[in-house]
Amino acid sequence: MVKKTLFDKIWDAHLVQSIDGGPDVLYIDMHYIHEVTSPQAFNSLRERGIGVFRPERTLATADHNIPTKDQHLPIKDQTSRKQVDTLAENCRAFGIEFFGMQHPNNGIVHIIGPELGYTRPGMTIVCGDSHTSTHGAFGAIAFGIGTSEVEMVLASQCILQYRPRRMRITVNGKTGKAVTAKDIILYIISRLSSGGATGYFVEYAGEAIENLSMEGRMTICNMSIEMGARGGLIAPDDVTFRYLEDIEKSGGRKITTAEREFWKTLHTDTGARFDREVKFDAADIRPMITYGTNPGMAMPVDGTIPEPGNDGNRDSYMKSLSYMGFKPGMKLEGHKIDYVFLGSCTNGRIEDFRAFASVIKGRKKSPEVTALIVPGSKRVEKQIYDEGLDSIFTEAGFEIRQPGCSSCLAMNEDKIPAGKYAVSTSNRNFEGRQGPGSRTILASPLTAAACAITGKITNPEEFL
Amino acid sequence: MPGVKFTVLESRCVPLPVENIDTDQIIPARYLTTTSRKGLGKHLFHDWRYDKNGEPVKEFVLNNPVYSGSILVAGKNFGCGSSREHAVWALYDYGFRAVISSFFADIFKNNALNNGLLPVMIPEENLRNLFMLIQQHPDMKVIIDLGHQLLEIPKTGKAIRFDINPWKKECLLNGMDDIDYLLTMKEKIEEFEKKHIIP
Ligand code: SF4
Numbered sequence A: 001m002v003k004k005t006l007f008d009k010i011w012d013a014h015l016v017q018s019i020d021g022g023p024d025v026l027y028i029d030m031h032y033i034h035e036v037t038s039p040q041a042f043n044s045l046r047e048r049g050i051g052v053f054r055p056e057r058t059l060a061t062a063d064h065n066i067p068t069k070d071q072h073l074p075i076k077d078q079t080s081r082k083q084v085d086t087l088a089e090n091c092r093a094f095g096i097e098f099f100g101m102q103h104p105n106n107g108i109v110h111i112i113g114p115e116l117g118y119t120r121p122g123m124t125i126v127c128g129d130s131h132t133s134t135h136g137a138f139g140a141i142a143f144g145i146g147t148s149e150v151e152m153v154l155a156s157q158c159i160l161q162y163r164p165r166r167m168r169i170t171v172n173g174k175t176g177k178a179v180t181a182k183d184i185i186l187y188i189i190s191r192l193s194s195g196g197a198t199g200y201f202v203e204y205a206g207e208a209i210e211n212l213s214m215e216g217r218m219t220i221c222n223m224s225i226e227m228g229a230r231g232g233l234i235a236p237d238d239v240t241f242r243y244l245e246d247i248e249k250s251g252g253r254k255i256t257t258a259e260r261e262f263w264k265t266l267h268t269d270t271g272a273r274f275d276r277e278v279k280f281d282a283a284d285i286r287p288m289i290t291y292g293t294n295p296g297m298a299m300p301v302d303g304t305i306p307e308p309g310n311d312g313n314r315d316s317y318m319k320s321l322s323y324m325g326f327k328p329g330m331k332l333e334g335h336k337i338d339y340v341f342l343g344s345c346t347n348g349r350i351e352d353f354r355a356f357a358s359v360i361k362g363r364k365k366s367p368e369v370t371a372l373i374v375p376g377s378k379r380v381e382k383q384i385y386d387e388g389l390d391s392i393f394t395e396a397g398f399e400i401r402q403p404g405c406s407s408c409l410a411m412n413e414d415k416i417p418a419g420k421y422a423v424s425t426s427n428r429n430f431e432g433r434q435g436p437g438s439r440t441i442l443a444s445p446l447t448a449a450a451c452a453i454t455g456k457i458t459n460p461e462e463f464l
Numbered sequence B: 001m002p003g004v005k006f007t008v009l010e011s012r013c014v015p016l017p018v019e020n021i022d023t024d025q026i027i028p029a030r031y032l033t034t035t036s037r038k039g040l041g042k043h044l045f046h047d048w049r050y051d052k053n054g055e056p057v058k059e060f061v062l063n064n065p066v067y068s069g070s071i072l073v074a075g076k077n078f079g080c081g082s083s084r085e086h087a088v089w090a091l092y093d094y095g096f097r098a099v100i101s102s103f104f105a106d107i108f109k110n111n112a113l114n115n116g117l118l119p120v121m122i123p124e125e126n127l128r129n130l131f132m133l134i135q136q137h138p139d140m141k142v143i144i145d146l147g148h149q150l151l152e153i154p155k156t157g158k159a160i161r162f163d164i165n166p167w168k169k170e171c172l173l174n175g176m177d178d179i180d181y182l183l184t185m186k187e188k189i190e191e192f193e194k195k196h197i198i199p
Helices: A006-012 A039-048 A078-094 A109-115 A130-138 A147-156 A181-192 A214-227 A238-249 A257-264 A314-324 A350-360 A378-386 A389-395 A445-454 B086-094 B106-113 B124-136 B166-174 B178-183 B186-195
Strands: A015-018 A024-027 A030-034 A058-061 A097-099 A124-127 A141-144 A158-161 A165-172 A200-205 A231-233 A276-281 A288-290 A298-300 A339-342 A370-373 A421-424 A439-442 B008-016 B071-074 B098-101 B118-121 B141-145 B150-153 B158-161
Touching: A006 A141, A006 A200, A015 B186, A024 B186, A030 A109, A030 A147, A039 A078, A039 A147, A058 A109, A078 A097, A109 A124, A109 A130, A109 A214, A109 A378, A124 A130, A124 A147, A130 A141, A130 A214, A130 A231, A130 A238, A141 A231, A147 A158, A147 B106, A147 B178, A158 B178, A165 A181, A181 A214, A181 A276, A181 A288, A181 A298, A200 A214, A214 A231, A214 A238, A214 A350, A238 A257, A339 A350, A339 A445, A350 A378, A350 A389, A350 A445, A378 A389, A421 A445, B008 B098, B008 B124, B071 B124, B086 B106, B098 B124, B106 B118, B106 B166
Parallel strands: A030 A058, A030 A124, A058 A097, A124 A141, A165 A200, A165 A276, A200 A231, A339 A370, A339 A421, A421 A439, B008 B071, B071 B098, B098 B118
Antiparallel strands: A015 A024, A024 A158, A288 A298, A288 A439, B008 B141, B141 B150, B150 B158
């Protein structure tokens, strides 16, 4: 028998047709949509006079531009409100399930899909959002698409795609105690660079990956796009199945026998060939932070900013450091910071709040720091209160906001002012990502918590 | 967007020799609240183009009267980051019809091709030479010939071949659209669904 990668098994099971000399017609099991990248697609459907082919395989949420305070009030910003209203209206018109602001199932699209049990192993999943790669944590082919492609999927439940190349990234061994999934993925991106996996679909493997919870695996797959990869996936195992069983038990989607049988086939065959194999040793990974304006510019929290290379990108590198107000050879540990953001589809899950709480418990937030603490979904928010984490946050001087993308892309009011430093658990440190002129330092929830306490860039190892 | 054609483009170039230009720079998130594809050109590269007070930043290339044209020439890994098609719409609305770089991010490339904005990928060394040439001769024109997959530089008499996936090339040359094609496949898709395992 031909030895196949997990990626190819899933791809082949969704192949409606291969076009000679052209792309494949790939069937899509689940299509997530949100307010920002869908309105133009619905407009085009209307212009063409067609409907949504499979509304039952489509799920909508409002997340990107909603406020994280006073969600019971109408959205203040007129254009944002119109965008969210347009989505609600489109969902009504085309028969799509929509979890709007304040709905108990509302939240960031990549948080609610998995937690509500829509994301399943072996699926193909798309969304007009680059971090759709998150869902790969369940052993699914999940990738971000543009609005024209959103329209394509709405119209036909299919997408035209060329099969990407396959890469396997293996992280062997065990990580240190302050090293989280976020540190693993920042480390990988720093080694491969922000464009280093372009054209590839990545499978993550190895002991350090297997040891992660589903939340941790989602964090890893989430950031695949930050090294240019089309997506990333992890073979489903008992951890995955238990997660889905828990959803079933709490009244969520049932697991059928056929599904369970199918899941067992979802692994890369021994001897299957990848176009590229990369191996890392978990013991080399430290708590990581970024120092530049792309996620590839990352180093250990107590590291020194490297000198520019000689490969012609010196100018871009120096431009990036100057934006951040840093210089080569600088250490950032102890550097003053102004903001901390806990949240986003990278680190806005309950486990991230537990991790943050474990550091701040019994301590006080630095008065110099403004903190934005934003659950990834209504369910996460509820769980924070159910578990009593809220009192740990409040006693330490933190205020918990309402769910949304918030400061991750600052489309709403949660903007970091120009020139200020924000230690952020999100996924992008681009110029102005968190508000015009904002300076983002990406980190894990543990590191972010340590920084929030001291008001400085701090190694979380000291707090554990 | 159905029916955008691209065949041959002759134009001057606008140089932007910065690497890893992400879609947040091309169009900052706060301009994504629109429900239309049009009108984003005025926000293209907003935070590089205008200062805090909304005044044009003189040094930025779009504000430099020396350079103009419908071809943007940019550094490696152009369009990385988010999947926002708004980045392509903004470039297109501003008047760009092609972007030349040594490397494009995947989603950006697909989005561009789906909107008739041609991503032209050339080797890094050619790109560096092109930047130098444009600086020396800001008014020189280049020709992008999609049918022959050639970037011609009359100034030097050189032509650089570029790759493009054959399907998208046909689509652009003929003003065809992926959705038109998929809509003809309905029966085949329904047949597929009948034997598909995932509920
Ligand atoms: S949290 Fe950030 S990265 Fe995730 S979907 Fe929202 S804006 Fe995108």
